[in-house]
Amino acid sequence: MFEEIYSPVQKIALHPFNNLFVKRDDLIDPYISGNKWRKLKYILAKAKAGHKTHLVTFGGAYSNHLVATAAAASRSGIKSTAFVRGEEVKNEMLLLCSLFGMRLIFTDRESYRNKHSLFEQHFANDDRAYFVDEGGASHEATLGCAEVIAELTETYDHIFCAAGTGTTAAGLLKGIRQQGLNTKLHVIPVLKGGSFIKDEIAKYTPLSDQLKLHQDYHFGGYAKTTPELIGFIKNFTAQTGLLSDPVYTAKMFYAIVDLQTQGVIDKDEKVLAIHTGGLMGLFGMKDKF
Structure with a gap:
């Protein structure tokens, strides 16, 4: 059942980015979606x-x-x-x-x-x-997530992913090392106090200065949200046609936009966001919209 995969990379139009791309793991399967x-x-x-x-x-x-x-x-x-x-x-x-x-x-x-x-x-x-x-969360899971990097046909200055347990991030960092890339991996913990994510990643693969952890985008903690994040989701979806969930991917996309505003990433650099699926998480927060 795991022999076929459909996960294209799509460029999205979002001001002021000139080279913002999304790895559409959310399209792999409607129920066994994304990093799952x-x-x-x-x-x-x-x-x-x-x-x-x-x-x-x-x-x-x-x-x-x-x-x-x-x-x-x-x-x-x-x-x-x-x-x-x-x-x-x-x-x-x-x-x-x-x-x-x-x-x-x-x-x-x-x-x-x-x-x-x-x-x-x-x-x-x-x-x-x-x-x-x-x-x-397991060693086997990191092997599957590392394959995201092996599938890429282009190189990127920055790769972003949201993190709950750190397993996906560990796989991505492992993949970046396996491919010998200089890409920076930006990890967005979705839980408050997400510094433990670095320790979780270290259980599966050696850490490096290519790993960047951004802990200020949890919006109150796991499965927590704010009117600001909900407003961002509405605007982001209307502008790009791309759905994101309030628990994981919306926090990642918000971080990308905010870090560009801060000058951490440049609007002309090649940025890849890993869309890890999870869109059914919208059902759990439908009253927020």
């Missing part, structure tokens, strides 16, 4: 190699990762289960998970903190069950 596709590619391969037929993972009630895992498991003919953080709810995302056959186990936030313990409590006797961390 790339993260799950080698996770699923490893699970199959180990004769595992049951993916067990973790996420919040509006998690794109849960939908992606459910869809990937269904298409691969294997089972999936998710521990969902918080009280039992119903929403569009969890409906999709259920339709793809995923079993949902709602878990209080205290228990959720120890994911390996949850896995052992429920699946210690199931030798076909395979642990998939929240967001797909």
Whole structure:
């Protein structure tokens, strides 16, 4: 299921940029979208190699990762289960998970903190069950994300990505090193206090001065937003025809515009934004619009 990929690079018109491009990973698949596709590619391969037929993972009630895992498991003919953080709810995302056959186990936030313990409590006797961390964070995920760089046919002065766990950023930095590029990688943590992202990246690949971490674009924290960000999304979409979600990609695009205003990047430099998908995250914030 992971043999074909459609992820073009498109130039977008956004004042005052002359060379702003987007790697459209959001077009890879409607449900296994963006970096979720790339993260799950080698996770699923490893699970199959180990004769595992049951993916067990973790996420919040509006998690794109849960939908992606459910869809990937269904298409691969294997089972999936998710521990969902918080009280039992119903929403569009969890409906999709259920339709793809995923079993949902709602878990209080205290228990959720120890994911390996949850896995052992429920699946210690199931030798076909395979642990998939929240967001797909793993060495295998970085291998898939590194392939973004290998697919590029041109070089860029700057590459931008949003970050939740740092796994995608680690893969991109690994790819930049593998290709011997001088490109600067700008990472936009979407959580408050995002300095830990650098430590997470270091777990998978050596750090370098090509990595630039910008911690001031979280807009209050993970899944938090402000009227300013919502206004930006509306204007950005109207100007470019490109959708972004309030949790990840909108914060990245806002950062690109703001950093150009500050003079950190020049309007004539070649800039590539990695659109990591996640557009269904809009459903979780529809009341903000």
